[in-house]
Amino acid sequence: MDLQRNTLHQSSSRYLRQHAHHPVWWHEWTPEVLETAAAAEKLIFVSVGYSSCHWCHVMADTTFTDPQVAAELNTSFICIKVDREQRPDIDQYLMDFVIATTGSGGWPLHVILTPELKPFFSFSYAPAQSSESRRGLLEILTDAQGFYRRNAGRLSHFSVGWNHDSIAVESPDPMTSILSQFDPEHGGFGRGPKLPPYSTLLFLLFRQCYSPEEHAGHIITLTLDAMAQRGLHDHVHGGFFRYCSDRAWQIPHFEKPLIDQAMQLWVYSLAEQLFPERGYRTTALGILRCLEQEFRIGDCYGAALDADVHGVEGGGALWSAEQLASALPQHQRAAAHRVYSFVDPQLQIDRYHIVQHPGAQAHPLESTRAVVRQQLANSAARRPRPELDRTILADANCLTGIALATAARSLGMPQLLRRAVELFHALDRRLRQGQALYHSISHGIRSPQRFARDAAAFALLADTLYESSFDMKQHYTTALRVLDTFETGDSQWVESANADFFPLPAASFDQPYPSTMGLIDLVSARWHVRNQLHPAGEGFLPGLQQDFANIARIIGQGHFFTIYTTREISHITLPVNSMVLPGDAPQYCYEGVCHSGILSDTAS
Known part of the structure; x- marks a missing residue:
């Protein structure tokens, strides 16, 4: 494979195409590029960013257009550009490495890998040349190569933990961490x-x-x-x-x-x-x-x-x-x-x-x-x-659908529920094929990557809409099957199902956005309620770390109204902490106690 040219003009990613004019020989992350790097025994320079990132643009317009930088990168490295919005699996793995080794991380994210894909050196923004206040990329590359020559035999793959047992931490209460910070x-x-x-x-x-x-x-x-x-x-x-x-x-x-x-x-x-x-x-x-x-x-x-x-x-x-x-x-x-x-x-x-x-x-x-x-x-x-x-991203669009349905209920705007249903059907039509939900569409091209986060958000959106539209039942069932493809035989969850990257455990850190495991936990808790089963896990998880997953724990403790009805009803008068379910007769339950009739809007 000829890597002595910039090939990003072929990418469907807007962010990657913004770097197609660089003198750096950038390539996408593909098995062919990785195999060529391994055969040539060359270090791999990976640059991760996204289209709306200001400092990514600054570095693109200055550092990576510098002739000296381009010459050094092209001579000594195989250079790969990654759009974190299209490849969250690669981004997550490299960011986990950076945080584990430096304590913090951000974008643009740069990691240097061995030909065997062992990460060993990282940094964020860097100008081309060093100054009194900041080291330049040329100096950083020299240091990285020197470190590799001295330590190549001692470097190892960065391993990620697979413990998703979700052992509840009942003490201290999550409010302790929340109040302290x-x-x-x-x-x-x-x-x-x-x-x-x-x-x-x-x-x-x-x-x-x-x-x-x-x-x-x-x-x-x-x-x-x-x-x-x-x-x-x-x-x-x-x-x-x-x-x-x-x-x-x-x-x-x-x-x-x-x-x-x-x-x-x-x-x-x-x-x-x-x-x-x-x-x-x-x-x-x-x-x-x-x-x-x-x-x-x-x-x-x-x-x-x-x-x-x-x-x-x-x-x-x-x-x-x-x-x-x-x-x-x-x-x-x-x-x-x-x-x-x-x-x-x-x-x-x-x-x-x-x-x-x-x-x-x-x-x-x-x-x-x-x-x-x-x-x-x-x-x-x-x-x-x-x-x-x-770019149409599955997870962000699914979360938008959930937000629209929530706004319809809380703001008294039923047209937003119709918009959420339209959005779900558009995503289902454009991104799902059988039990595979693909991550994105860009310039009419559907990405081949699949992620558990997308599937979990898709299932939660279907579940949310099922409350208001009982004809969503089949879509909800299909969404659960899509999500199930990411569960392994030992009850673990994988983040990705992509042939060009190794499996990663589903993320569980809920800040600032809901994590994959947080979404899965909520889908699971609501599934248990729908099937009149007791959700697993009643104790709370650590505050400021797994707060979205703690919403599922609230359900597990019974602090949710379950409202059974024979017909679709307005959500506008219902409490925030409630689920509407199809039933044989009007009934509502809270903390294990059930009452006949329709829940009034004053219940809380």
């Missing part, structure tokens, strides 16, 4: 950069249904208020950026992945049902607007919006003073400053990010905010917008 000033957890803690928030919301506590409610509302009012939120276009690089939620990295919109919609919809006085409905409606206007592709949704516009991070979200003056007529500027603050999050001259004014939380100002927002949106529509990665 809670940031009482800004919400969220920890004292560093903030990622939205979706799994923990969902666990707390479900927990609040059966065990309402003031301190748990404070954690939920302070965190949700901070995320909605500050820099993480796109106040003009709706939706949320991926994370903030500061403790106070003010300085975002401006990529907008679909999965974050799904998780935020899920969280804010449930929160609106439990805390209707706090205005979370408006935030949820903004996410819905963002999904329809910026992400929708037919009946599905694209993977992510770029952080950059024309190479400028936040180019679609930041405003100059001139742009603000042009967008807002003179008579509206005073009103704009009552509802919004215009901050300089990155200490750039004349680059302002829009956040909610600290004193503008009262509902009487909502109409003013809506008018100003529309003026800004009209002006922004005349500017270049971030590009959408049009």
Whole structure:
């Protein structure tokens, strides 16, 4: 196989094609490339990123276009580019290695492997040349090759654990960890950069249904208020950026992945049902607007919006003073400053990010905010917008469907349930073939990869829709069969079923997104309820680590209403912690006690 050229122009991945013009001889991860590297006894340089990653773009535009860097990489390495959104198995394995050996990780992710695929050296962003503040890639490559020459005989494969026994940790209570890490000033957890803690928030919301506590409610509302009012939120276009690089939620990295919109919609919809006085409905409606206007592709949704516009991070979200003056007529500027603050999050001259004014939380100002927002949106529509990665990802779309169904129930918008059903059928039609659910479609090409995470999210979406539409029964049964293909004979779960990579255990760490095992646990718990069996595992798992899986434990403890009905009923009046099941007569049960009739909307 001829590897002395860049072959990424052949890729279906938008992210990989963005590197097709590089002088580096990039290739996709394929058995042929790996076999050639092994035969040539050459080190393998693997670069992992994704289309909306700002620092991935910076490195692509600077480091990998440097002639010296290209010459060294082409001479000494076989170079492979990986799109983490299309190959989460490779990304997970390499990220696990990086975290195990360095304690932290991020993207772009770079790992150097031996010809036998043993990882031994890693780093993240690097310029071409070294400076006083940061080592350059040329120096890093020299160090890596020297380390390999000295230690080649002692290197081993990085092994991953396969213990999925899920032994419950009943003491300490998960709230112990949650309370100890809670940031009482800004919400969220920890004292560093903030990622939205979706799994923990969902666990707390479900927990609040059966065990309402003031301190748990404070954690939920302070965190949700901070995320909605500050820099993480796109106040003009709706939706949320991926994370903030500061403790106070003010300085975002401006990529907008679909999965974050799904998780935020899920969280804010449930929160609106439990805390209707706090205005979370408006935030949820903004996410819905963002999904329809910026992400929708037919009946599905694209993977992510770029952080950059024309190479400028936040180019679609930041405003100059001139742009603000042009967008807002003179008579509206005073009103704009009552509802919004215009901050300089990155200490750039004349680059302002829009956040909610600290004193503008009262509902009487909502109409003013809506008018100003529309003026800004009209002006922004005349500017270049971030590009959408049009890849259809199975897991992110399934989670979006679950969020839409949840919003239909919590916000009283039945049209969202119809949208969720349309989405499910589109995914079923385009990505499933028999008992195989494929991971993605990009440029009309369906990927050959299959992952347990996709199958678990697909099954949970089918299960969620089955509550509202009993004719989903066959689809639910099919989705369970798809998921079962990832269970091994010893009751373990594999993350992937791909011939070009070795099997990995299904991930179980629920931060910030639900893990594969967290999704499987919830599907399993709900299956047990549907079949009138007792779910396994009643004790809680560690807080801030397996909080999504702890939702299944709530079900296992009986803190869920099971509502049996002979007909499809509205969910709008039902508690958050409830399941609707087909039955021979109207009946509802809670904590093992059953009552005849229909559950009233005051039950909780």
